[in-house]
Amino acid sequence: MLLGTGCLGPLWQRHIPKYPLYVKGNPQLRVFLPLFWMKMIRPKHKIPEDHVCFEVHPQMTVFDIENYLKKIYDVNVLAVRTRLVKGKEMEVFGPAGIRDDNKRIAFVQLEEKFEIPDMFTEHPSADQKSMEQYDTMQKDHKKAFKKTWPFSDVSPWFR
């Protein structure tokens, strides 16, 4: 069994074991079951159109990210830059000494432009639909209220 399976939380949060030692002249080491994950996120600040922002496994290197995208997703990558973001500290009447997990954020430069698809304008969710319903109902209510307004017979300068 892999070290630590079955006892430590979800698989994606687990520490990835070390590579075996490599001696010059040996055949290349290969990863057959990569445990890495990447998720595409919207960047905090504005970035160029051919750049994409990812949150990746904190143990991933620049080369790992490049190979991951090239070999699994078949996307050509021009450049990869990463940065570590410290987890925010919880505050209860001052710093509580409890932190979120540290994140690794990767900015990937592609050959073509890419934009995160807009899924919510064309296909509104149930919440959005109910909000629209609520708005229309409120408008109708206002109209109905105006008709039966108690001050409607008072002259406008007095209202």
Place this chain on the structure above:
Amino acid sequence: MARVILQNLFNLSRLRTNICRPNEFLRILSLVPQSSSFHTSPAHYDLLAFFEPKDNWGETKISAGRPWKLDELRIKSNRDLHKLWYVLLKERNMIMTMAEEFRHQGELFPNPERLEKVEESMENILDIVAERNRAYNLLEKGDPGQPKRRWFINELGLGYWRWETEHYIPKHMNRALRNSTSLQGRWQNYYLRLWREKMIRKNRKEAKANLCKERKLKEVFPDAETD
């Protein structure tokens, strides 16, 4: 997906890492029967694979099956497991991305338990690979092939259990190890004896305290059971 990876099998030699030297699995390739009955959906290689297919956009409920069981995976060949791994990996990335996107938009993410299902099947695949690895090592080398625990004595002469690790330098040429153990000798026996005495006294004290506690409890609760 890399053709090189697909042509080869994943490792059956190492357990703690899923990394392998090519020669070892090429030997195994001839042992394992390869099936062509396993088919996956047509792959679309794009960054859009990080997002849900367009049919599922705007849906409040996305149905998903159960995770793969161990018994089902045990029948599969290594090649099929390898393909399935990448399907699951992509699925997990997709689910994580979508969850993040929904969180960003302030929407409710439909069926978040899909992530756990995918993770469970991934873990099952790892277990199966480990099983085969172990069986192969036992057959070929007569050894499960996992790092062992060894009793190691440090420079103070105190022993403790330690996991074996890989080293570039053999043990007899390792100067750091030699330096750390060079001080060992008969002079330590006096101090080790004192140490042992101290530990024995400490243990006896604890045992005595426990006994006293039990006796006192027995006086208050005479019918109570003792562990």
